[in-house]
Amino acid sequence: MYQKKTPVQLDCGLQFFKELLNGKWKLMLVYYISKNLKRPSELQRKIPNADRRVMDKQLQELVLHGFLNKKAFDTKVPKVEYELTELGEKLLPLILTIEQWGEQNRFVLNEALEKDPKFINVI
């Protein structure tokens, strides 16, 4: 398994967020789970661009870090559901704030991206 090599700094609250929620789909996963899309397959359909294996690893980390609970039902056809923990719930205000910020400034932010040559051909 992969091991971090660079020391982590946690003097500032912002850094916890970075260390724990940096994953490409993590905030979106928590968001959709809070909207009652609990099963991996549902999340998969909702976020088709997220590769299953990547999404999976991020869900695992969210569980490990205590933002989600995973319930595995031992039914004939395997069934899994995720739900927010208390810590996960506390994340929602952040997610909503960020989401709203993004939507409210969509136009300007899009221009910002377009100014950046790094993004040509990928937007």
Place this chain on the structure above:
Amino acid sequence: MYQKKTPVQLDCGLQFFKELLNGKWKLMLVYYISKNLKRPSELQRKIPNADRRVMDKQLQELVLHGFLNKKAFDTKVPKVEYELTELGEKLLPLILTIEQWGEQNRFVLNEALEKDPKFINVI
């Protein structure tokens, strides 16, 4: 210069945040600049763990993306100051929310990190 290869998805507001503010020190930089630490050397002293060249690139990107303005004074000893743009100001509520979340949950978040074998030896 580096060019992105993987297409960017922008259906959701969260993704703008990710694309534009993912840098290791970006939020912290905006935060401290809002606190009136405007000069590179001041920021450097405030965040000694951030390498100058890394911090520099992140400042450049924040300027390019329209979160900061850079004022270069043509004095004998070179002098530079950054200030928040309107777009940068709009970031502050997010940053404060995230920062507070981190501080208020510091204990639990720290435990979360310690549960993760990936972090042993680096916290």
Place this chain on the structure above:
DNA sequence: ACAATTACGCATAAATTTATGCGTATCTTA
């Protein structure tokens, strides 16, 4: 029977971000 669905995971490659070695230049202070 055969395709589709549900779920999980290892190993490795590719992409992306951070870190560092090495340099430039001007001016102030001891």
Place this chain on the structure above:
DNA sequence: TAAGATACGCATAAATTTATGCGTAATTGT
């Protein structure tokens, strides 16, 4: 006049995160 501060930047290495190839298993629908 040497050390220290101010600021900037290229090239390359290292670290970290994402993406993908290849597989396993059980059950349902056609």
